[in-house]
Amino acid sequence: MPQRIIMPQRPADERNKDFLEVNDGYTREQALEESKRCLSCKKPMCVTGCPVEIDIPDFIKPLKEDNPAEAVKALKRKTNLPAVCGRVCPQEKQCEKYCILGKKGESVAIGNLERYTADWAAKNLKEKTIAPKSNGIKVAVIGSGPAGLTCGGDLAKLGYQVTIFESLHSSGGVLRYGIPEFRLPKAVLDAEVENLKDLGIKFFFNTLIGRTITVDDLWKDGYKAIFAGTGAGLPTFMGIEGENLKNIYSANEFLVRVNMMKGAKFPEYDTPIYKGKNVVVIGGGNTAMDSVRTAKRLGAASVKLVYRRTEEEMPARLEEKIHAKEEGIEFCPLTNPVKFIGDDNKFVKSMECVKMKQGEPDKSGRCRPIEIENSNFTIDADTVVLALGLNPNPIFTSLTKGLLLDEHGRIKVDENLMSSLPGVFAGGDIAGGSTVIQAMGMGKQAAKSIVNYLNK
DSSP: OOOOOOOOBOOHHHHTTSOSOSBOOOOHHHHHHHHTTOOOOSSOHHHHTOTTOOOHHHHHHHHHTTOHHHHHHHHHTTOSOHHHHHHHSOGGGTTGGGOGGGGTSOOOOHHHHHHHHHHHHHHHOOSOOOOOOOOSOEEEEEOOSHHHHHHHHHHHHTTOEEEEEOSSSSSOTHHHHTSOTTTSOHHHHHHHHHHHHHTTOEEEOSOOBTTTBOHHHHHHTTEEEEEEOOOOOEEOOOOOBTTTSBTEEEHHHHHHHHHTSOGGGTTTSSOOOOOOSEEEEEOOSHHHHHHHHHHHHTTOSEEEEEOSSOGGGOOSOHHHHHHHHHTTOEEEOSEEEEEEEEOTTSBEEEEEEEEEEEEEEOTTSSEEEEEOTTOOEEEEOSEEEEOOOEEOOHHHHHTSTTOOBOTTSOBOOOTTOBOSSTTEEEOGGGGTOOSHHHHHHHHHHHHHHHHHHHTO
């Protein structure tokens, strides 16, 4: 069996100095060669690993025949954001994990082929999507992140009058402000959103549901169902000494300033962000990887990733870890901060850490990290970024009466993703989905449930 075609990428010592995309994408010849590795299984297990239910052999088959136009049609029957998924979806933990070729070798590069197909469409298919005939039924979607865009797109394809309400001034949610340009260019996201607008979806920006407009207002305006995909925007902190020193950021603030508010271009734009020389990012997920790689591109001489567990236990994508190391990021596993130390002007200058060791497995199945006594040491740091996860945005939930929440502040939903309020559905981070593709899967499931609810 031929080997998997590696995605071409820019040299590490070139790409770590700018925000241009890291991966170059397949050429036509590479996509043709990789697609021919697919066995077109009669019972494709890869499909079972896809949260948005893409018929993977169905879109790869036309690629084998050098017919990307048909591959585009097959993809878009199930997904509204193929160019996004092809770039940021953790295929190695989902569809590719179940590819039969992966049992004895390398799985088919499904994500790379999805990206190729979507990018081909953006360059070669200029005809706008024709909106289906409206059925006159209005549905409100709160939040324009991956869950909201997916739910809204699926409903619009069926003729529902979808309006997406977004609290910020542009669409995309975490896709726009949480994922750096070098992983997901804003032009790619914008093109996907334009396709959704062609379906007839209307967007209202700078509109905070719960405060600007209430759920009761939406009912009065004639909406028959509501989907809440408000995401998670409340950062987690450590609660240790010195955490309020200057130049200590949550990853959420750090990435928003750089990605959406153009802090990387200060003083050309008036959103300052301190470009430290010695930057430390605390965490081990994809957001932590995005933060360390962003800090390197801002010009830091030293960027360290501090994580209290082992490198193998980091939940970040393998590709992101590899890219980070290639770009000069120093990994510091089994290390945990216990104190931030400031200078006379209350700016962080260093952090005191302790070494950790592995204990017995915890509920997650990973070994519980245990502090090693008398292992304290200091790391220089004039900028610290805390990438410790996010909690649900509480504004919508706190201002909507009758909405039941769990102990983490997430909206409680049933098996159909309907909340305690009849006709109000939820998905994504606000209801327990922790990744972009999980949010999209929940958005798709919610769209089906909304259709069933409205057709009772």
